Amino acid sequence: MEILKAIVETVLLFTFLAVVTAMLGVYLERKISGWIQSRLGPKHVGPQGLLQTVADTVKLLQKEHITPLNADAPTFNVAPILVAVAGLLAWMIIPFGPAFGRIIMVRDINIGLLFFLAMASLIVIGILLGGWASNNKYALLGGFRSAAQMISYEIPLALALMVPIMMAGTLSTRGIVEAQAGSIWNWYIFGGPFEWYLAIPGVIAFVVFLTAATAETNRIPFDLPEAESELVAGYFSEYTGMRFALFQLGEYAEAFGMSALAAVLFLGGWHGPWLPGILWFFIKMFALVFFLMWARWTYPRLRLDQLLNLSWKGLVPLGFLLVLVTGWMLV
Amino acid sequence: MRLDWLYVAVFAVVGIVMAALPLAIVWLLAPRANLPQKRMTYESGVVPFGQAWAQFNIRYYLFALIFVLFEVEVIYLFPWAVIFRQLGAFAFVEAVLFIVILGVGLLYAWRKGALEWV
Amino acid sequence: MGELAAFIILSALTLIPAVVVVTSGNVVRAAMSLIPSFLGVTGLFVLLGAEFVAGIQILIYAGAIAVLILFVIMLTEGGTGLAIRQLNEQRLPGIVVAGALTAGFVVLVVRTAWPLAAGALPASNVTAIGTAFLTDFILAFEISSLVLLVSLVGALVIARKEL
Numbered sequence: 003m004e005i006l007k008a009i010v011e012t013v014l015l016f017t018f019l020a021v022v023t024a025m026l027g028v029y030l031e032r033k034i035s036g037w038i039q040s041r042l043g044p045k046h047v048g049p050q051g052l053l054q055t056v057a058d059t060v061k062l063l064q065k066e067h068i069t070p071l072n073a074d075a076p077t078f079n080v081a082p083i084l085v086a087v088a089g090l091l092a093w094m095i096i097p098f099g100p101a102f103g104r105i106i107m108v109r110d111i112n113i114g115l116l117f118f119l120a121m122a123s124l125i126v127i128g129i130l131l132g133g134w135a136s137n138n139k140y141a142l143l144g145g146f147r148s149a150a151q152m153i154s155y156e157i158p159l160a161l162a163l164m165v166p167i168m169m170a171g172t173l174s175t176r177g178i179v180e181a182q183a184g185s186i187w188n189w190y191i192f193g194g195p196f197e198w199y200l201a202i203p204g205v206i207a208f209v210v211f212l213t214a215a216t217a218e219t220n221r222i223p224f225d226l227p228e229a230e231s232e233l234v235a236g237y238f239s240e241y242t243g244m245r246f247a248l249f250q251l252g253e254y255a256e257a258f259g260m261s262a263l264a265a266v267l268f269l270g271g272w273h274g275p276w277l278p279g280i281l282w283f284f285i286k287m288f289a290l291v292f293f294l295m296w297a298r299w300t301y302p303r304l305r306l307d308q309l310l311n312l313s314w315k316g317l318v319p320l321g322f323l324l325v326l327v328t329g330w331m332l333v
Numbered sequence: 334m335r336l337d338w339l340y341v342a343v344f345a346v347v348g349i350v351m352a353a354l355p356l357a358i359v360w361l362l363a364p365r366a367n368l369p370q371k372r373m374t375y376e377s378g379v380v381p382f383g384q385a386w387a388q389f390n391i392r393y394y395l396f397a398l399i400f401v402l403f404e405v406e407v408i409y410l411f412p413w414a415v416i417f418r419q420l421g422a423f424a425f426v427e428a429v430l431f432i433v434i435l436g437v438g439l440l441y442a443w444r445k446g447a448l449e450w451v
Numbered sequence: 452m453g454e455l456a457a458f459i460i461l462s463a464l465t466l467i468p469a470v471v472v473v474t475s476g477n478v479v480r481a482a483m484s485l486i487p488s489f490l491g492v493t494g495l496f497v498l499l500g501a502e503f504v505a506g507i508q509i510l511i512y513a514g515a516i517a518v519l520i521l522f523v524i525m526l527t528e529g530g531t532g533l534a535i536r537q538l539n540e541q542r543l544p545g546i547v548v549a550g551a552l553t554a555g556f557v558v559l560v561v562r563t564a565w566p567l568a569a570g571a572l573p574a575s576n577v578t579a580i581g582t583a584f585l586t587d588f589i590l591a592f593e594i595s596s597l598v599l600l601v602s603l604v605g606a607l608v609i610a611r612k613e614l
Binding site for chain 2 (some may be wrong): 499503505522575586593
């Protein structure tokens with residue numbers, strides 16, 4: 003019985019990710035890019051080009067699978083599936099908000115945030131293997147860069163998570179949101195229900211989290227792994243058709259997942275005045291997604307040494323300091 | 334708790350099936366034409382030179398090494414962060430010691446140029 | 452019943468890739484096979500009720516150690532390691548040693564009286580571990596930071612010699 007329920011929920015969540023994060027995500031990405039560059043973006047398929055990505059998906063479904071002659075075929079096929087499934091699993095712990103008299107979320111796992119981090123770290127493996135299996139120099143270089151970048155930014159990401167964990171005293175995402183109930187000033191970015199000066203580590207942790215999340219999801223200005231002007235398309239240079247789409251699905255699921263997590267940890271999740279909770283959650287998530295897309299057209303790409311310096315010499319020491327300062331303020 | 338992880342297992346299995354499903358559809362729908370040129374890897378238009386599996390910069394490895402150690406440290410901080418507010422000042426002093434000792438490690442790596450990408 | 456089935460499936464998930472690790476001639480394939488093996492061990496930890504350790508198992512082993520091993524192999528000469536002879540020739544001594552070890556373990560497992568009354572599990576692993584760290588095992592907690600420091604310094608000294 004429970005298994006049946008779980009299967010239904012998997013199908014629902016997977017469809018949600020495919021439609022909302024991947025299809026709508028790509029559409030928004032193109033539309034917002036268009037606006038920022040004074041273009042119109044996709045416009046012809048459906049009203050305002052809304053069905054553009056649906057048409058793209060149908061097209062991708064008819065594309066031939068091309069496996070390069072020298073590639074390591076089994077690994078080449080498994081890597082995109084691994085990335086997509088890890089993205090799916092990470093979404094299990096995101097609480098959407100109250101509806102139908104309960105909180106909509108898949109499972110409130112005890113080690114929630116740790117589980118999210120663990121799934122994010124599996125994506126690294128998928129990308130590295132995909133890049134390696136292609137037996138293409140650009141792809142391999144992209145895979146290496148991606149892995150080096152993602153592991154470097156995992157530490158600041160985890161350290162930024164530490165601030166809400168210390169404030170809430172739990173790893174459960176639902177528990178963290180519930181601890182931010184009440185007025186808007188109870189959100190952890192504003193210091194939560196503690197003294198006002200905890201807003202200082204709150205804001206800094208939020209910024210560190212967003213920076214590290216942008217890097218984790220390989221988005222501009224941290225898109226070195228797929229830098230199209232130097233590496234063709236990075237680790238998915240050799241991927242075509244639906245396998246390429248699966249990589250995209252994993253990437254967008256992770257980018258949206260990071261935005262959702264930032265909303266949950268720092269912006270009070272589903273809490274907010276007047277509007278229903280679940281709407282608030284989506285407003286916050288899409289606002290952060292918009293921010294990511296905005297940043298894409300604002301900053302140029304970093305060099306590899308700048309990227310690693312920013313993490314190891316900037317964000318990691320800052321993260322440790324942040325944990326200490328928050329601890330000192332909370333004692 | 335067991336139920337949570339049963340869900341994780343089901344999600345993993347069904348997720349794999351659902352991710353593989355479009356690949357199967359493609360296998361049924363897509364045209365197939367076997368041209369040797371098509372299956373060459375892309376190398377900016379020229380015929381690929383040798384294998385891509387050649388030796389790469391060892392620096393990547395050094396960063397992975399440092400990463401593993403700091404990841405372990407962060408893992409130690411997780412249970413501390415959860416329990417911290419219940420134990421108060423004493424737990425805070427503990428963490429200060431812990432982080433300072435590892436801060437020395439970061440400083441050492443920094444001074445030795447292990448964090449340098451040259 | 453469900454538990455036994457889960458145990459068997461997870462053991463298979465752990466052991467079959469482990470056999471591939473040992474027997475595969477391709478070093479990268481061998482390293483990749485470690486990942487399902489690590490995930491199987493994660494499942495076994497979950498069956499034991501150790502959620503936090505399961506999380507660590509994925510994060511550290513599948514996410515960090517596996518990347519490290521893959522880096523090492525992909526960065527070595529030849530990249531794939533295909534040029535390197537990975538299988539060793541000493542099959543017979545290997546089988547004898549493995550057999551002896553197995554026999555030893557079997558004897559050990561059969562002879563030990565396993566105490567069954569382990570008590571109830573705490574509601575939250577993480578809280579229990581955190582409390583233990585900061586009360587009873589404080590010295591271990593602090594010393595582990597020193598151990599990490601020493602291993603960091605050691606790793607850098609050894610790795611940088613080769614640069």
